[in-house]
Amino acid sequence: MNKIILVDDERIALEHTKSLLAWDEYGFEIMATATNGRSALRLCEEIRPHIMIVDIRMPVMDGLALIRAVSERKIGVKFIVMSAYEDFDYARQAISIGSVSSYLIKHEVDRNKLLLELNKAKESWEADENQRRMQRSDQLKEMITGTGLPLTLVDSSAAPPFGMLLVQKDVPFSAVPSVNGETGLLPSLKWSFAELSRLSDPTPWQLVGEFALNRTQLVALFSQKNRADCTQRDSFKDLVAVLQAHLNRQNNQSKSIYYSFQCHDSLGLRDSFRRVEAAARHAVFCGNAQMLCVDDLPLLPLGSENYASALHHEYLEMLVEGMGQNDLVKMEKAIKNQFHSLGGQRWNLPGLYETVHTLSGLLNKRNAALGLPEIDPLPLTDKVPLYHIDDIMDSYILLFRKLFSSMGTHDRLSNKLLRALKHIQEHFHEDIAIEDVSHATGISPSYLHQLFKRELSRTFLDYLTEHRINQAKLILSREDAKMTEVCARVGYRSPQHFSQVFKKTTGMLPHQFRHGGRHL
Template identity: 25%
Template sequence: MIKLLIADDEHLVVESIRFIIEKYTDETEVVGIARSGREAIEKAVELKPDIVFMDIRMPGIDGIEAIRQIKATNGDVVFVIVTAYEYFNYAKDAVNLGVHEYLLKPVNKHRVMETVNSAAQLIRSKRSAIQREMLLREKINKIIPHMEGQFVYSQLFSGRIIKDIAFYEEVFAMALGHGYVMMAIVEESESYEREETLKNSLDKQRFYDIFSLELKNLTPCLIGPPMLDRTVAYIPVNMNEDSYTARNMAIEIAQKLIRRINKSINIHYKIGLGRRYDISNFLKSSNEAYMAAAVANKDLMVHYEDVILSVNAVDTYPTNKEKTLIHKMLTGDLNGVLESFEEIFWWLTVNYKDDMDKIKSKLLELLVVVKRSIPYEAKESDVPEQGQFIELLKIQNIRELKASYTNYLKNTTLAIGENREKELSGLILKSLKYINNNYQKNISLDDVAKEVNMSYHYFSKFFKETTGKNFVDYLTEIRIERSKELLKDVSASIKDICHEIGYSDPNYFCKIFKKVTGMTPTEFRSNPLSQEVM
């Protein structure tokens, strides 16, 4: 509905316009009458009309001044001037001020209708444009967090140099050329109880939500998705600031963030700050932030430049992360593989810095461990193997080294997954063949599980997920379909058919047959329509 306010001190004019609007328009409603400029301003604020019919000459504040004041508080109102002929030139000036149209007194019905319709069309177009803009903004707001996460994630895992930085700067509405990494690490719980583990996971997610919300309220930044025990943020800075000032600004932001986090959640965590760099050195800043957070003792926050360490101050090589990585590979969890490798690579770059030989030596050791853990079938047929050692030895750039190793882990994980799919596909075909060849015997789920060398419980779940039916239902379906064929032979007894398809009790067979088909075997045999359906 479109709301219209009439501002005129002539009763006849007001009633004429009201009559035309109410009689000849459907979507426009007269919501108020004003007899003076002051009253028009007050009612415009109160009623929030879409259209105002405004007389120029009224007691006190004239129409032109009233329009100016109303537009100052609501620029979307559409104004229509109503004027006598002798004020025509005055009305033309009002049109130049943005008035939509003018009407001469006495008002003409067709001119009023045309004016109202054109004003209404203008209002609908504006509303439609606003709605489209809101929908677009809503879609963008949903997409941007994903793009933001992918941006940070790609810098951590691939370390690619960004060629289209201007595009991302436009999308995120911030300069990204220079900045530093802030990393928060949540301390792992030593409890292995299921309820405690679930609570820890929920606490980590809540910490991530609070960290993201509060940091974005403090400064423009990009925040990556939560990864195991850590959250990574990239905070752009002005490179014209001197290093000391930039460092203290980063510390001040982190301190404010810590105060806000601690008000909302009770959880053990550390925050590390890397030095500012060109964005091409994102990974270097993230390694520094990791080191700062990893060596923080009593302090909740440490800047890399404040860290004074001996060479061996950082904890020992994370062997447990190797086990996690291999487990994720064997279960096909590609994201888990990348996150585990990221932690291992972080440790290597932090502890060995630019010593490529030491880093490559550790990665080659990991490669051997991975290859020994891969199932034989996958290792021999699908997993890329030859040349990987040589390729690693040739690489002299830390980014290329990480990208090459990450690519190897991706391909290996995918190959294991494909091999597993082939294996499972073969197993289900083998199990179905066994059932089809032995349905007439007293076979059980355990018999089929032994045939395909699976545990009873795993096979039960596997069979249901693969076929969409549980074992008993599938076996029953096979037996009932076979019994339908046998019932065509009228000389065969129900008892003989029952034994031939694997049931020992004819009464039980009849009960199951009726449950599946809606008829007893005798009724089915005597019903010619049933035979045709088969």
């Protein structure tokens, strides 16, 4: 509803204007009336209407003085000026102030004329409000992220207690850390917290402003309307729950909200932002579709961002020992102990990345020893997206189980076949055939065919294709290289042929894999 205040020193005129429309049917609500400019100014500061319909000639404070006073306060009101006189000098003065939408002669106003001018004023107010919101959002972003003016200069009406929240579009874990949540793969999100906050009315909270942090994250700041005490933490949680429920109905992409509540002053908002932003970076420790108060999470203390916990050496030694002994129980225990240590008293995100890279390196080192191609473990082991640290742990346990089951089959590959595999892994990007490998290794083509079938249960071409496609997957998941470059780097001359082979092998085209198809 657009809020309206009527101002006229003649009560008969006020009643006549009120009777012209069924106001609420057209999206307008008369919030108050006043008979002089001074009373109207006080009401305007309290109600903050969208539109004021104002008579020009009034006692105490006339219409022009009222318009100037409201405009100086930058409340953002649009005025429809009405007068019983065709006084164009007044009209010019009113319009020159800049916030006047139209000037009407009272005896000429009917229902249709009034509705037309109201809609014009509404459109003008909405256009100006969008501009004001964009400006406030930019100022708020600069203030909260630490580069701008104090909050009191951005919005003088904002005062503690405050509630801050960060909404994040959930993205599966990647072994390569993203920068500020920016993946480059997700469409821009356009959410209006101004609209969403109305869903929980009546609420003791009012929106101060919101801004997009990047393509996957939005931040909103609320202040409490009733500042008598700091007992409204639960009511802010209720507001966050309503926002999340509404957002999750917008599409099938899950989202998480991380929020912080503090009663003190605006100087603490930058710390609140750092906490919600840090919590969003640690989403893998709590999973997707979450609504969490960051004040209660086991995050590292602010100012200790350089902290990084390495792998526990005893767990790493246990894993390597288990691999050497082909002891699956010991390997699984070492992996579980390591992952559980990362989410203990403090969430250790650097340690998680180090763990993932170390385990992947051990797997690929053993694969190379068995003559198997290098793999990127996380995208290739599971078609279900990995949102939680336990899912990552389970994926690695599954990988090591598969490695354990293959050791008996592949740990005694012949030296001749190992030489052939080494040559393929060094020259797969070239246009090679089995005859080239035969010439390089001194093994006849027919005998090489037999070795591949007997020791790897596949043909030379099967192995070469598998190795090339796995290398293509690594490039697609780690780099933003052009498809023609990817094609050439893995040994295919024709992008069309590469796409056909990739789809036949993986069930999807290369660009689908790059844009998240590997998680379908």
